[in-house]
Amino acid sequence: MxxxxxxxxxxxxxxxRAVQPDVEYWLAQLDAPEQAQSQRLMALLAANRETTFGRQYGFASIASPDQFRERVPMQGAAGYLPWLERASRDAQPVLSAQAPLFFERTSGSTSRQKLIPYTPAFxxxxxxxxxxxxxxxxxxxxxxxxxxxxxxxxxxxxxxxxxxxxxxxxxxxxxxxxxxxxxxxxxxxxxxxxxxxxxxxxxxxxxxxxxxxxxxxxxxxxxxxxxxxxxxxxxxxxxxxxxxxxxxxxxxxxxxxxxxxxxxxxxxxxxxxxxxxxxxxxxxxxxxxxxxxxxxxxxxxxxxxPKGLFATEGVVSIPFGEAPDCTLAVGSHYLEFLRDDGHICDVSALAPGDEAQVLMTTGAGLYRYALGDRIRVTGMTARTPRVTFLGRAAASCDLVGEKLDESIVNEALAPARARGATACLVPFQQADAPHYVLLLAGVEEHAVQALRIEAEQRLGHIFHYAHARQLGQLGPLRSRRIPGAQAALGDLLQRAAERTGMRAGDVKPSGLVTRLALAEAMLEMTEA
Structure with missing residues (x-):
């Protein structure tokens, strides 16, 4: 042109003009999210009942979302990996009746990369x-x-x-x-x-x-x-x-x-x-x-x-309207929510203030897949919840039994962030005594030691971390200051991730680096 x-x-x-009918249909779904979600689920089950997965779990005889929850187990990324590997190996329909146009790698920022089937339906x-x-x-x-x-x-x-x-x-x-x-x-x-x-x-x-x-x-x-x-x-x-x-x-x-x-x-x-x-x-x-x-x-x-919660595995929420939070994409995939008490509910049971992990059932052939992302309900658009992303519920690190996860680490980093710093914790597995390194940017040199001590004290309230420290299995928290403004730590994360082969646009900030190859690259780049 x-x-x-x-x-x-x-x-x-x-x-x-061309998408106005799509917008109107979307608005109608926001008024009746339970109906939209039920229809989406039953359409997915009908389309994929003759797949290997669908036959194993009896998709043909599932008549409701409740039956779906009873018969099909919830699985996290690790549990679902054998199914994804089989879908990339076998010629017959394993997870979806449609053959994938291509597979897309997950970002791999926190765990082993997976291949997600991108079908026309997905x-x-x-x-x-x-x-x-x-x-x-x-x-x-x-x-x-x-x-x-x-x-x-x-x-x-x-x-x-x-x-x-x-x-x-x-x-x-x-x-x-x-x-x-x-x-x-x-x-x-x-x-x-x-x-x-x-x-x-x-x-x-x-x-x-x-x-x-x-x-x-x-x-x-x-x-x-x-x-x-x-x-x-x-x-x-x-x-x-x-x-x-x-x-x-x-x-x-x-x-x-x-x-x-x-x-x-x-x-x-x-x-x-x-x-x-x-x-x-x-x-x-x-x-x-x-x-x-x-x-x-x-x-x-x-x-x-705001961007909304898009992942390689699917879309959870999109920006809609002037609000700073995002509306659940109830017309795209079937969504469920795992609460902290272990109870699983659908979209109709969510209320403002609720926090939960997201489960997805999609046209890619993911069924009750635990995405690992944690959200909080902040309000409603019509009858559909708006949410904000809290972090990775599944992001954890366990060098010697200390069992740290992102929510624990975010709490430990709160004082540094309150001072305007960006911060993350990086495991140093190869040290004589494995330990964590606190990386800080946007903070003066004289403040680093105090922030390190405060973070270590907060981590010390976690039983397994404190126990590993007392036994000498885990060394004390160390710290490194990244020169420059707050964005300097983001630049380090970005470049280290790319060095390990991640796609540049897929890099996700995190308070806890759990991918050991990424941790090694970040520590190597800050060693001086």
């Missing part, structure tokens, strides 16, 4: 939530239609592959998620950086492309750590490696954009670099909150929009 003919506002208007479930989210975003923030948008489409830093049954591993690009949906028309508004195929240069290529485009109106990424890491040269120009990158950018950019870059560096923020930038969409709650807050001052002209 020639630049003179480029009409992003017209493309967005046409999209909004993509439609994801797209049904996505088009409503996009339509509502342009309604809430119409300025995003006045220019180009950058959506996080980071290259996979793991090699593409083929499963044993011949099905491709990995999407060809993030745009494959939109194929066949009304949102595919918005691809014409996207700023798509050229990618040479070299993982070592994709970050520079992406940064150059977005700086070169003055019309940038929307930045849509998953994690704020990805955005902070991508734009790091703009925020830390005094760093020698960033100074070199900035010099290369100035030489590589057209004159007016190089001048805009110099003005942005002098200002300390990005308003004059992207005058049309209206909104930034990313995770804003849970462990991402501190990293997003650290970036806000760099974009005084932009509205920050």
């Amino acid at each position: 020639a630049e003179s003919a480029f009409d992003p506002a017209g493309i967005w208007r046409a999209f909004a 993509l439609r479930e994801m797209q049904s939530a996505m088009v409503v989210w996009l339509a509502d975003m342009v309604r809430v923030c119409p300025g995003i239609a006045q220019g180009r948008a950058y959506w996080s489409m980071s290259p996979a830093l793991q090699p593409a592959g083929v499963a044993p049954n011949g099905i491709r591993i990995g999407s060809a690009s993030d745009l494959e998620y939109l194929g066949g949906s009304s949102a595919a028309a918005l691809a014409a508004t996207l700023l798509v950086p050229p990618f040479s195929g070299n993982p070592a240069t994709w970050r520079y290529e992406t940064l150059r492309a977005i700086i070169a485009d003055e019309s940038l109106a929307l930045l849509s990424v998953w994690s704020p750590t990805f955005l902070g890491s991508l734009l790091r040269p703009l925020f830390t120009p005094e760093d020698p490696s960033c100074a070199c990158e900035l010099a290369a950018l100035e030489a590589d950019l057209p004159g007016p954009r190089a001048a805009a870059l110099r003005r942005a560096l002098a200002d300390g923020h990005c308003e004059r670099l992207w005058p049309r930038l209206t909104a930034i969409s990313c995770w804003l709650d849970g462990p991402s909150h501190g990293y997003a807050q650290a970036l806000r001052a760099r974009f005084p002209q932009a509205q920050w929009l």
